[in-house]
Amino acid sequence: MLNFSELYPISNQARMAHSLDGMWKFSFDPEEKGLLEGWQHKLPDSISMPVPASFSDFFTTKEERDYCGDFWYETEVFVPVEWEKQELEIRFGSITHRASVYCNGNLVSEHEGGFLPVVAKVTDHVKFGEMNTFVVKANNELSEETLPCGTTTVLSDGRKLAKPYFDFFNYSGIQRSVWLVSKPKESIEDFNVDYELNGEDAVVRYEIMTNGTHEVSFELLDQEKQPVAKSTGKQGSVLVPGAHLWNVGNAYLYQAVMRIWDGETLIDEYSSKIGIRTVNIEGKEIKINGKAVYLKGFGKHEDFEVIGRGFNWGVLKRDFECMKWMGANCFRTSHYPYAEEWYQFADEEGFLIIDEVPAVGMMRSTRNFAAAGTGKYTGFFETPTVPNLQKAHLQAVEEMIVRDKNHPSVIAWSLFNEPETTSEQSKEYFTPIFDAARALDPQNRPMTGAFEKNSQPELCKCYQLCDFICLNRYYGWYIKGGPELVDAREAFLIEMNKWKDKNLNIPFVFTEFGTDTMATEHKLPSIMWSQEYQNEYLDMNFDIFDQFDFVQGELVWNFADFQTTEGIMRVNGNKKGIFTRARQPKSAAFVLKNRWESMK
Numbered sequence: 001m002l003n004f005s006e007l008y009p010i011s012n013q014a015r016m017a018h019s020l021d022g023m024w025k026f027s028f029d030p031e032e033k034g035l036l037e038g039w040q041h042k043l044p045d046s047i048s049m050p051v052p053a054s055f056s057d058f059f060t061t062k063e064e065r066d067y068c069g070d071f072w073y074e075t076e077v078f079v080p081v082e083w084e085k086q087e088l089e090i091r092f093g094s095i096t097h098r099a100s101v102y103c104n105g106n107l108v109s110e111h112e113g114g115f116l117p118v119v120a121k122v123t124d125h126v127k128f129g130e131m132n133t134f135v136v137k138a139n140n141e142l143s144e145e146t147l148p149c150g151t152t153t154v155l156s157d158g159r160k161l162a163k164p165y166f167d168f169f170n171y172s173g174i175q176r177s178v179w180l181v182s183k184p185k186e187s188i189e190d191f192n193v194d195y196e197l198n199g200e201d202a203v204v205r206y207e208i209m210t211n212g213t214h215e216v217s218f219e220l221l222d223q224e225k226q227p228v229a230k231s232t233g234k235q236g237s238v239l240v241p242g243a244h245l246w247n248v249g250n251a252y253l254y255q256a257v258m259r260i261w262d263g264e265t266l267i268d269e270y271s272s273k274i275g276i277r278t279v280n281i282e283g284k285e286i287k288i289n290g291k292a293v294y295l296k297g298f299g300k301h302e303d304f305e306v307i308g309r310g311f312n313w314g315v316l317k318r319d320f321e322c323m324k325w326m327g328a329n330c331f332r333t334s335h336y337p338y339a340e341e342w343y344q345f346a347d348e349e350g351f352l353i354i355d356e357v358p359a360v361g362m363m364r365s366t367r368n369f370a371a372a373g374t375g376k377y378t379g380f381f382e383t384p385t386v387p388n389l390q391k392a393h394l395q396a397v398e399e400m401i402v403r404d405k406n407h408p409s410v411i412a413w414s415l416f417n418e419p420e421t422t423s424e425q426s427k428e429y430f431t432p433i434f435d436a437a438r439a440l441d442p443q444n445r446p447m448t449g450a451f452e453k454n455s456q457p458e459l460c461k462c463y464q465l466c467d468f469i470c471l472n473r474y475y476g477w478y479i480k481g482g483p484e485l486v487d488a489r490e491a492f493l494i495e496m497n498k499w500k501d502k503n504l505n506i507p508f509v510f511t512e513f514g515t516d517t518m519a520t521e522h523k524l525p526s527i528m529w530s531q532e533y534q535n536e537y538l539d540m541n542f543d544i545f546d547q548f549d550f551v552q553g554e555l556v557w558n559f560a561d562f563q564t565t566e567g568i569m570r571v572n573g574n575k576k577g578i579f580t581r582a583r584q585p586k587s588a589a590f591v592l593k594n595r596w597e598s599m600k
């Protein structure tokens with residue numbers, strides 16, 4: 001059980017959400033002297049730092065950009081006297097990767113994990129009618145005991161350096177929006193909804209969690225804000241005759257309004273948009289509202305010039321416009337849960353999301369692509385640190401599902417990306433993770449994980465945990481690229497026929513396939529890294545996908561070029577984007593657009 005409410009902050013007659021986004025104060029703390037010197041009260045010498053944003057790409061020195069260790073943020077906010085009878089919370093969309101939060105010098109929260117909300121009760125520490133200081137002590141070191149996995153080394157000049165086991169830059173900071181929330185002492189802390197369709201009608205089952213004993217009501221409003229159903233009690237169900245369903249590319253959103261009452265007097269109110277739809281796996285098909293849907297889209301990253309992994313509404317808008325233009329209907333939040341605004345907008349746009357926990361780098365390697373596919377076995381789940389890692393993993397799964405469970409856009413949970421899966425120990429590690437996830441989702445969505453090339457049909461011990469199987473495959477890039485493309489095709493077919501022979505009768509989705517491609521390079525005939533090769537590679541992949549009826553989706557790697565750690569395999573980042581980092585199309589965008597539009 002979480003000891004805080006993850007509900008997204010809103011304002012209404014019972015609650016206020018006050019944004020703390022803007023310019024904060026910031027200090028690096030390489031000597032870890034902050035606490036001893038009392039920085040939790042106030043930062044001594046500080047610089048300015050935008051929130052939300054990653055700190056790295058604002059700077060002009062490597063020491064700052066690549067900084068690894070402790071760093072601090074501070075802001076001041078006025079708290080009005082009118083809030084004195086309320087409960088106050090500070091809520092960060094995330095702090096990467098771990099943080100301690102202080103209110104007027106008092107520790108109010110400690111949180112591990114960089115991609116899910118950090119919420120702290122501050123009622124007993126704020127001064128009403130005065131300015132208040134909030135300070136965050138954060139840290140971005142990587143280890144094998146926390147998610148995502150990596151190590152931290154020390155350079156000869158004493159600086160720490162993050163060594164990710166994953167292929168994206170270790171962007172850090174307060175990368176999502178921050179809110180000061182005022183709500184009633186007795187309040188709505190969480191809610192669940194799930195749906196059953198009966199011909200034209202829908203049954204909406206609900207559960208409302210509060211921290212008190214007063215009466216609770218549940219009301220549904222349609223898109224014109226007209227009431228369509230009503231009930232009382234913390235648990236119940238309402239019938240919606242002639243329900244408008246939430247459909248792919250055609251979203252209809254109701255508003256669920258939940259209230260706590262003391263007789264006729266309102267105590268608390270929380271409302272949220274919900275979409276009535278069902279998700280289930282039936283044989284080889286993924287079904288939304290009982291209709292099979294083929295997933296078309298991308299693996300993405302939260303990544304952009306200057307702001308790094310910082311949330312930005314403009315980037316979100318552009319990305320959705322590009323995805324819609326392509327005829328896409330789905331993306332995977334590779335390799336971590338994204339800012340909540342992504343899910344809210346996907347709900348509005350009728351997009352499907354495979355929501356992924358930050359379990360990436362579970363293979364000992366300098367960036368997973370160096371070990372993935374080679375057959376090299378690193379015994380990742382055989383060290384004494386595994387129990388701690390599993391604890392962090394379970395916590396992230398719980399926080400992700402509690403945060404995202406009511407979004408109609410979320411159709412599946414991905415519980416890992418490319419771990420080792422061929423050992424007995426990997427199976428022992430993942431079994432409780434899947435069990436926990438299944439117990440947490442009131443909508444019983446399908447569970448999956450993304451498997452890399454070593455997870456072959458005859459060796460993998462973890463695909464059995466999944467309701468559908470996600471494959472990351474690079475035949476024609478990491479394996480038999482360029483002049484060997486014909487052999488890549490043969491090798492790909494051999495593997496696919498082995499999966500076919502297993503007769504699993506469940507869907508498969510390709511969650512990664514792609515080639516690094518420089519937007520500057522053209523070559524006839526093609527060579528690797530040219531735009532022409534990306535197109536040929538995609539055509540070869542489509543030819544394979546279309547031969548197997550259990551392939552029910554293709555999410556190309558990646559939506560856009562993105563920043564990674566430096567190395568001989570990366571040219572200022574990963575260039576597998578269908579769009580450049582500035583969100584302009586490579587020629588492959590037109591290849592995919594043609595295919596996806598013809599598949600409607």
Ligand SMILES: O=C(O)[C@H]1O[C@@H](Oc2ccc([N+](=O)[O-])cc2)[C@H](O)[C@@H](O)[C@@H]1O
Nearest residue numbers: 167368369372373418452453472474478
């Ligand atoms: O390299 C990439 O572009 C992407 O590859 C994926 O990892 C693989 C690397 C090599 C092989 N292989 O050799 O078969 C298979 C998978 C990761 O999930 C992703 O984060 C990364 O960005």
